[in-house]
Each structure stands twice: as C-alpha cells, then as structure tokens.
Amino acid sequence: MYDFVIIGSGVSGGLLAHHLHNAGANCVLLESGKYFRKNTFPENEADYSAQLYWGGGMEFDEKAKMVFLRSKAVGGTSIVNQCLLDRFDTVAFNDWKENSGVDYFSEEKMAPYYEKVEKHLQIHDFNEKELNNNAKKFIAGSDKCGYKWAFLHRGQINCALDKGNDCIGCLGGCYRDSKQSSLVAYIQPAEKTGLKVLSEFTVENIEHKEECVIVNGIKNGTQESVTAKKIILASGSLGSTAILLRSGFKKSLPMLGKGFSSHPQFMSFGIYDEPIDAHKGAFQTVASKDPSFRTKGFKLENVFASPISIAMLFDIYGPTHQQMMKKFRNLGCIEVAVRDEPVGEISVDRKGKLIIKKELTGQDKKRRDDGLEAVKNIMMKSGAKEVFRSGFYFGLHLMGGSSIGTGANNSVVNPEFQLHGFKNIFIADSSIFPTAPGINPSLTIMALSEKLSEQLLKK
Ligand SMILES: Cc1cc2nc3c(=O)[nH]c(=O)nc-3n(C[C@H](O)[C@H](O)[C@H](O)COP(=O)(O)OP(=O)(O)OC[C@H]3O[C@@H](n4cnc5c(N)ncnc54)[C@H](O)[C@@H]3O)c2cc1C
Structure with a gap:
C-alpha cells in the first residue's frame, strides 16, 4: 500500500508529489495523459491540440457556447500554459475569506507559501527590451487613454529571445525546458530520485x-x-470534481459540482496598416494594471495564438475569412478576462461523462462590455484602422466545483484540505477555489499545495 496516491500531475499534483516523495513518503503520481518530454512534444499546432488537450481542445459547456481548455499530459495544464505568475491581492483574498470563512486567506498569511514557490521556481520579470510590436501597441494605446499597465512575471529560465526564439511555440510544450512547468520544476527532478509516475x-x-x-x-x-x-x-476543477461525482460523494456533499467559474476571455483584433507580427518573440509581456478595471471586474492582456486558433476565433466564413487570414501579420490582439460570478455547475451523466453548465450572468456581460470598450479605445488610439471582436469566448482558468469552506452545507473541502467527513482524501487544486479571483491562478494553486504539503509532512 502506498502512503499517498496523487491523482493528476498538473500545477498542484506535480508540486505535492515532489515534496512528499523528497520527504521519504512512498508515493505514486497518476496521470491520464501521455508522458511527453522536451524533445517529444508534438511538432505542430494541429497535433498538439489533439494530443495535449482533453477533448482535443474542444470541451464545451452544455449549450456549446463556451470552450474550456485544460491539458491532458504529464505536467497537466502547466505544459500548455503561459506560466504567468501573480500573487492574489487583498480584493481576491477578502472575497475568498468572506465566501469560505477560511481565516488564512490573506496576503500576510499566505506570504510564506508564495515565498516557498517563488524561491523554488525561476521567475522572470519582462522588460522594455522584450516587447514585441503587439505589446508596444498595447502600451502606446493604454498611455494615450490614461490606463495603467504593468510588465508580467513569468516562470522561465532562458527562452533565448535574443536568438530569435518565438515563445508562441511553447503553447504546445516548451522544447527548451525553460518554461517552469510542473514537469520541469517538480516532476522530472523527483523522478531522478525514484518518484513513480504512471502516465495514461x-x-x-x-x-x-x-x-x-x-x-x-x-x-x-x-x-x-x-x-x-x-x-x-489534483485533477483540476473539472477532473477532481468529476472523480468525486462518479464516486458517489454528492450524497454526503451536496455542494459538490457547484461554484464553477472560468474567467471567460474575449478576444479583439486590431487591424493595422503595418505588420505587427504579434506571434514573434515573447508574445505576452504586459497587462492592464488599472485600479478602475479591477473595480469594474475585468483585466486586459496583450496576447496572441497560433494560426489555427486565430482562424477559429474569426466567426466569419468563406472569402471574408480568407481575407482576414491574409492580414494575419497585421493583427494586434488584446483579450478581456472577466472576473465572473461562480454560478457554473459541473455534473456527470449516467456514463460518467462531464456536463458543464456555464451561463454568463448580467454582471459578467457588463464586465465583458466594459472591457471590450477599453480594448477598442486602446486599439484605435494606437493606430488600428478597424477593430474585430470575436464572437467566441473561452475559459482557460477553470475553478471551483469542490470549493473550500468551513461546513459541508456550503463547501466540499475543509480548511485542512480534507473532504468534509473523510480524513484521508485531500484536494488543493483549482477545484477548491471558492470564487473567481480575477488574477492568474497558478501561483496560488502552488501556494495552497505548499500549505497542504507542510501540513501532511508535519503529521
Ligand atoms: C492555454 C492556457 C494558458 C494559461 N496560462 C496561464 C498563465 O499564464 N498563468 C496562470 O496562472 N494560469 C494559466 N492557465 C491556467 C492554469 O494552467 C490552470 O489554472 C492550472 O493548471 C490548474 O492547475 P490544477 O493543478 O488545478 O490542474 P491541471 O494543471 O489542469 O492538472 C490536472 C491534471 O489532472 C489530470 N487528470 C484529470 N482527470 C484525471 C483522471 N480522471 N485521471 C487521471 N488524471 C486526470 C489532467 O490530465 C491534468 O494533467 C492557462 C491555461 C491554459 C489552458
């Protein structure tokens, strides 16, 4: 019998397996996806969408309006994510404390756990020299509109930007082991000393x-x-919640499946006369930092994607679509990410298949529209001739479903990360988020997992 089985090797699972194994526990890390390494990641966008994502990147809500993206591979979603790492602010923690009753949700009490993660990872602060043209347009437009912005922080060692490397490729797995995925930062080092990983x-x-x-x-x-x-x-919001639902825990934990949120993202494209080449270099380096945007419940990021994904975002057809794709190099892009209300619900059908209910509330739509208005202002002030808004939207930050709290009447997991009433089942992944923070979630998932690891090792 193992001391610990860890189910899911993503942002939470990789860290926990590393720490428990290093402390001498007999652990096995189980992962549904395949085991790719830096020299075996799929080579192109079509192959990596099919091989690195659940549902080939095509998991929808039950009304087929919103797409959810989560990775299925050793390393979990950290294999495909941008590894942008931000601590939560007072707004996010106060909201969590109010909704969950958990008293350690504060910047001060979580600081030691953030510090442990930040010390373990290599974190890079972007700077002026690394801006591509898309970022320069974002900054120029924001400055003209009087919106505050800031450089992003990313987990990476050396992306070789000076040698012409384009980071957009690492959306399909980093071939340099530079991005600080769970695979690079936690799983591979622990495997060297014997951590057992069972993929597929x-x-x-x-x-x-x-x-x-x-x-x-x-x-x-x-x-x-x-x-x-x-x-x-540690199977993520959808994965961990689905396993518990399929195991019959809904009877004793009525809140299981409730409280799902996903930071819905809406992309706008500015069409410029000159080439922007938003896919070149470090393609995501700055974001909005305007206090009024935080109050209004949205944030903006300069972003881009690979050609197939961009093509799919244009909800236009035939020759009009072709004309738009011909302008690929002249497109600037900014996304609005909404801090949404946690009203989504995860359930499973009789075969155990996921059903995701996720409607945008009136408040979500207002936040989206306020964000899109700000994006249009930025793009027009930075010289775009036209702004195209994609009608599609998607969720990359999947949160909740097994939320943390003080009682089984309003949550699934207790403040010690145990399932209410089940002392040997733990969760510290994104499924325990009580509400959407409106901030990149990975660093906090790792900080919570550090806290769980410390607690388990003390015992
Ligand atoms: C394209 C993209 C970009 C993103 N960029 C950022 C970013 O820059 N910064 C940030 O903070 N966040 C980002 N995110 C979100 C972030 O990656 C996730 O919030 C985070 O990975 C969630 O961590 P987790 O441990 O909860 O789950 P995951 O990292 O998703 O790991 C869950 C693992 O469990 C496995 N699993 C699921 N079900 C089962 C099962 N039944 N059996 C066995 N294994 C199972 C999955 O295959 C997966 O490997 C991004 C996400 C995407 C898709």
Missing part, C-alpha cells in the same frame, strides 16, 4: 475505507486499482 492511467472513481482509499482506473485498456493510506485529488 485514467482514474474512474475512488472507494473510501476507514484506513485507506482504493483508486480505480484504466491503464493500457485494462482495469487497474491502487491503494493508499491517503489520496490527493
């Missing part, structure tokens, strides 16, 4: 016993089970 092991359900937990799943087409004294669910 999809967990179907868990069975709780007084002294152990049995984890049932499929590996290589056959049913397999592993048993541990304690298990940690």
